[in-house]
Amino acid sequence: MTDGSSDDDATPVVYRLAPECTVEATDVGERYTATVNGVVEYGVFVDLSANVSGLLHESVLPAEADYDVGDDLVVELTEIRENGDLGFELYEGDDYAIEERMFAYDRTAAGALAGRTGDTVHVEGEIVQIKQTGGPTVFRLRDESGTVPCTAFEEAGVRAYPEIEIGDVVHVTGEVEEREGALQVEIDALETLDAGAAEHVRARLDASAAERATPADVDPLVDWSAMRELYPDLQRVARRLRRTVLESRPIRMRHHADGDGMCASVPVQLALERFIERTHEDPDAKRHLLKRLPSKAPYYEMEDATRDLNFALEDQTRHGQKLPLLLMLDNGSTEEDTPAYETLSHYDIPILVVDHHHPDHDAVDPFVDEHVNPYLHGEDYRVTTGMMCVELARMIAPSIADDLDHVPAVAGLSDRSKASAMSDYLDLAREAGYDEEFLHDVSEALDYEAFWLRYSAGRNLINDVLNVGGSEERQRELVPWLAERAERDVELQLDAALPHVEHETVDSGAHLYRIDVENYAHRFTYPAPGKTTGEIHDRKVEETGEPVITIGYGPDFAVLRSDGVRMDIPQMVTELNEEFPGAGVSGGGHLVVGSIRFVNGMREEVLDALVSKMADAEIDEELHSTLTR
């Protein structure tokens, strides 16, 4: 206990005990305010707090004294007897200072309640979720050791402590109980801490979170300068994601629905799930804190963003959850993403991007908290998002490492990466039992399943196909067959389309091929127009061995691919818009891949103009077509 004595020349101190104080808060020799609660023959009984009482024996009271219940006195504690009784004397000085003595309690860590059932404990921390049930209100409290649900009952279905909000730092007093096998605290008292105490708790939480958020100290799977350059950026994202989990903020992951996008998102999903399992007691936390969602478009559509925001606000309202963090993988780095980002920017929804598409970073970066992209380090799309995200997953949950050795190679094959590290990645995969042909089949199978799953994540299926968190046995069974189906469907599509491909040799000497994929390919089936165009292009490149441009067009869109020709698609879009004011041309891309849209009725004009622009595009034999978006 604090020393109640004071310097001789100082004003004597008299303590006023907070009602919750017990005898632990007293010390012999200290003085206290007291209230008479009983008058008997041999003295008066006084209360110092709701829990501390004692006797002022008649021997220490003035003879003439006449006390009534309710009278206020000042007493000095003279003795604590063996049986716990307290002995007091009257303090008769009248020049003293009163100090409040708050209830001093022993804080119990939220993560250390096991074995304490039935005890009354004190926990302190941040409220991270508030859920109103049909009965009590459940406050989920987080401290540096973990989280614990604390329940308060006001009236059936009525919000207890309505003044408490998510993010408040509080002190809960209550009894530990077990409910359905899980520990919780039944609240006796809940109060926000004052600013100083709260800051102290927050500092403790921050220090702890900062420590626990530190990414695992891993080295790149293969020695590769490009990846080394990106490592600090990935570490920042890993730290941010771990921290997000620790703060019980949900993560909504949006990824490109193709092979590389799957190779990026599935390992990160699995790693985050493992980290959530380690840091949250609630076995449902994995489901509540993480969602993986494929995006059909090669950018973050307004419709998806509106839907994401709508769900987030509903989870906030109905389940008292924090708004989520958005993690964009293999998508999200271009100007087309910004309208969706700006919608979210009006809400507390941080955005992280890991992508390898050519970024419009001036447009994007104002909206995102982290942006990892090889182009920001002078590298390019050859560092695929899958390669980066395998490293990211290992930083989040290093125990996952062994299961991912084959993934960067699949990612690279999916996006036809010509990265220098590809041979190392293929070696790594080979050591894990994967030959190149099988890896290629995995990539085709991922693409094929992504198509049929449409807006569904297909968690279990994809985990089996990729064998990340799935079954290797099923992978070995499924992949060859899916790859064969995919190949067969591609053949069927090409059988229909190839006879209708139109060829010309343009001024630059490049071959230019056009195909009407709406009229000469099957609709609503695999492969979709973009991939169909890509497959045609690849065959033509192989056939000719010379610079090739391929245009696959539908009623109001065209997909562009090139090999050995440098396309400046943004420039072409600008020009087409000037030349055809009523054509509504938009679109984008980078050097060897792109797409444009226009209004149906202006298709002929736009395509003809596009072709004549292509005729002047610069030949650059180093350029090779890459990922289809």
Place this chain on the structure above:
Amino acid sequence: MTDGSSDDDATPVVYRLAPECTVEATDVGERYTATVNGVVEYGVFVDLSANVSGLLHESVLPAEADYDVGDDLVVELTEIRENGDLGFELYEGDDYAIEERMFAYDRTAAGALAGRTGDTVHVEGEIVQIKQTGGPTVFRLRDESGTVPCTAFEEAGVRAYPEIEIGDVVHVTGEVEEREGALQVEIDALETLDAGAAEHVRARLDASAAERATPADVDPLVDWSAMRELYPDLQRVARRLRRTVLESRPIRMRHHADGDGMCASVPVQLALERFIERTHEDPDAKRHLLKRLPSKAPYYEMEDATRDLNFALEDQTRHGQKLPLLLMLDNGSTEEDTPAYETLSHYDIPILVVDHHHPDHDAVDPFVDEHVNPYLHGEDYRVTTGMMCVELARMIAPSIADDLDHVPAVAGLSDRSKASAMSDYLDLAREAGYDEEFLHDVSEALDYEAFWLRYSAGRNLINDVLNVGGSEERQRELVPWLAERAERDVELQLDAALPHVEHETVDSGAHLYRIDVENYAHRFTYPAPGKTTGEIHDRKVEETGEPVITIGYGPDFAVLRSDGVRMDIPQMVTELNEEFPGAGVSGGGHLVVGSIRFVNGMREEVLDALVSKMADAEIDEELHSTLTR
């Protein structure tokens, strides 16, 4: 207690007590049937009911008497001693009439069970929900004071009291208990009341419901004769909706997915939620009893009705809920709605309509219970549904009033209402801090979000944008940006479309504009063809200042707008059908707005004929284009 004595010359009455009767059901001087349940030296013990027993002392028994357990006697109650013991004499008359005395119990109000935990109580009321859980059966009982769940356990998952149905009026005896903080009654006995008693309870429920269903006594926000005319109709709808809530019948709200439709539905949703909160203890009641659903089409589609019915029947089967009431807002008053209505008419699903589109009320009214529409009072679309529904919301939950001052103005701007009250509404909004430009932006933002939300209600987002049940701060942030996006997207659409608009001056002197919105506007994006046509029309009206007709057409539809020209669309549809038997022309509209459909292959013929009909349409400069449907 009833007086057991009778006229001297009447047959004496002997009461047979029902088994549940307690000593409360007895009176000194009355006679009762009794059964010997013990024979002792000093007399015999008798039972009058399961709860009422006493001694016939040997002194009052005939000397020669020889009683055995089970013997039936008639006794007279002579005394109730201080200790509660009853004293009896033998009644030896043999000319008497036996009357059953039912158990007289003190009814406890369902809403007054707080503090009664552990007590056995009697509640009487109507069963409004029956839900079979994996354990007990839960009967939700409603009396005039509220509702309470009553649980009965027959066998795990087996329906207790299978003869009881929703709507039965019952008497439940049981113990009050608290479960997860909510009060419920564990049923000891549940029986349907006989016809007389049930009628009594129903009368009590009706009287109470009638009283509680009475709409709040509010006055129109602005003094406007048109609204005063509509007030009695709106009050009837308010009463009906309040009553529906009180009867625990779910409400399914379908509304036009545009600005006025949002201004109509969101306030009513919020008001109903507040009323549900006040009248239902279950905090989930809001979710179970109310759904707001946007309709994409300007009428109630068969597909939506089929889906609604399917969900309703499923809720009935799975959750034991009543079938819902359907509330149509800013939609539902035309002949096109009737097939859907007729499907529902085979089920117990009342329909209420509040709409301001030109009604086909002969077709619609046979199917709907209430139909509020300004045209039924000689007014027109200028009284928007949002304006009416703000009044409706205030009648349902007057506490909402302060939050709605800006809504009628938004509704009016959304539908370009030229109502005389618009300036008052704008003043009202201005006092609430909204200038006209901002209100206009709110209306554009609502339209824009409605488009991206598609079939989702987007509750939280829309509440923020409209700032009804949302956050003003977020409104101030979101609206300007959404409005700007909407405007930008409109510009992009018009950039593409305007160069392709075809112009001619028809015989009447009006300008006629045509645009192929399928071929010369972007598809699947904002704004959709209807709005695109409307925007083009508005510009042309402004440019020319003369009568204008605009036709926006796609493969099998055309959207029609006019200013200063009176279109008789139903007549044109009839004529087109006669002239082109294989064109499958249908559609409708009113004076300045409409749409028609036809088969793709007959488009040219239909459009040309339509244009020549338009050429003869009467000029009426008073007519101004209004809401786009």
Place this chain on the structure above:
Amino acid sequence: MTDGSSDDDATPVVYRLAPECTVEATDVGERYTATVNGVVEYGVFVDLSANVSGLLHESVLPAEADYDVGDDLVVELTEIRENGDLGFELYEGDDYAIEERMFAYDRTAAGALAGRTGDTVHVEGEIVQIKQTGGPTVFRLRDESGTVPCTAFEEAGVRAYPEIEIGDVVHVTGEVEEREGALQVEIDALETLDAGAAEHVRARLDASAAERATPADVDPLVDWSAMRELYPDLQRVARRLRRTVLESRPIRMRHHADGDGMCASVPVQLALERFIERTHEDPDAKRHLLKRLPSKAPYYEMEDATRDLNFALEDQTRHGQKLPLLLMLDNGSTEEDTPAYETLSHYDIPILVVDHHHPDHDAVDPFVDEHVNPYLHGEDYRVTTGMMCVELARMIAPSIADDLDHVPAVAGLSDRSKASAMSDYLDLAREAGYDEEFLHDVSEALDYEAFWLRYSAGRNLINDVLNVGGSEERQRELVPWLAERAERDVELQLDAALPHVEHETVDSGAHLYRIDVENYAHRFTYPAPGKTTGEIHDRKVEETGEPVITIGYGPDFAVLRSDGVRMDIPQMVTELNEEFPGAGVSGGGHLVVGSIRFVNGMREEVLDALVSKMADAEIDEELHSTLTR
């Protein structure tokens, strides 16, 4: 107890009791290993097991003996006193064989726990579901009498007994308790049985399941040789389905979304639900174990299979359910189904097919466990799937029989069956109160509702329309009106289409009609192109009374129907593909009905060639058009 004595010349036996053994496992005269657990003046206390202890009195111990706690002895049980105390002597032989005595327990049947609350019991059986809750782990155990949930708590949300898997045969010791009114066993101990014991349990389960899976012994509703031929096949399917229910494996039912498909699936659904109710205590079992899903396409689409598999894997992961059995009704017997089947074949998902479409059974049968099809018995499509499935439903739950008398007639009318039994079926329906016109209306109403329900099963609505598990009253109300709507919509469609039907007389003398259903019929409404074509065809057959071929085509498909002309569609597809390499022709059908697909841009060429092939098709006046697929 086993007799512990042995032949005089045999090695004496000493038993080592398993720790769980109680005094029940001992017998006077037997010898046991024992451990000293206390040394007192008058002797030593020994433990034979955790539950069996006793005293070796000093009188029976050697004088010089000096025992310490923990010493191992061999003792002979000499006495069980009235108070339960055991008396032992020391056994001093040293040539003995030790035998383990396992804990012998009385097994309680899982279905016989009622009234045993609070008792510790032993149950043995197969684990059929493992569900991790936020608290305990729930193991659902099945024995020959039923299933019971057994709960084990390791730590909140942590999987107890992680080594136990679905399908393990185990012995659970635990206390019977009631939770929310349902019985469960709180596990004290759970262990897998050793191979021998497990085999024993499995044999018991198998014998019981085999018996309980035996289909009800019913006779066909009408005496019909075709159905008699199919009966053994149907019985095998019935047995398999009953067994699947008994094994708690979910059933996923996919059916053609037309009249016959509904008549097939709804009775089987209802019968399975009844059987589930009878064999599973959990009232939610019906929902978890059975899903009925309409398929829009006339074959099992990859997208549906992918979705089905995805849901199945998710149910397995999240709810610990077995993978489902797939039951294909009125669909599933053609080569087009095989890609989907092959995807599923990599998982433990058995497939049963009941269909009456012309089967490609060489292609299909490798993937399916049962395939019932009239063509496999020399019969044809005239035996509709609905007719077969009514028999199947009666085999599964004979109590359903009375409710199905009208269903085969509806099925037959839906598919225009010319079966010889039709008149018997119509008689049967007439006896049940259905005249032919009303049955026809039911078939139209089913078709109409199936269209609007799209991907939803619409359980309650369809049950009402068909009056199987629904309300007859509502059937009588709904059907005439829905049939009238359906007819009106057909008329509207034909009004538009008929003027555009093109006619020619081909070489064979047959009439050939073509209609562009994309351009001359309303899109996205009822009837869809296939039915529209069928309706046109039917009218032309009636008008002409001569052989007729009808082709309804859209951008990339054609629907084919014939009467009196034998079409060899597979042959035509093969030829078309050879003649037009870039047309991507595919499709199939049988004699009088079929469909083909092609790429849009080759439509003219393909259709012209198709027509000229039709010109040579053989006239066969016996052939009549049948079901529209």
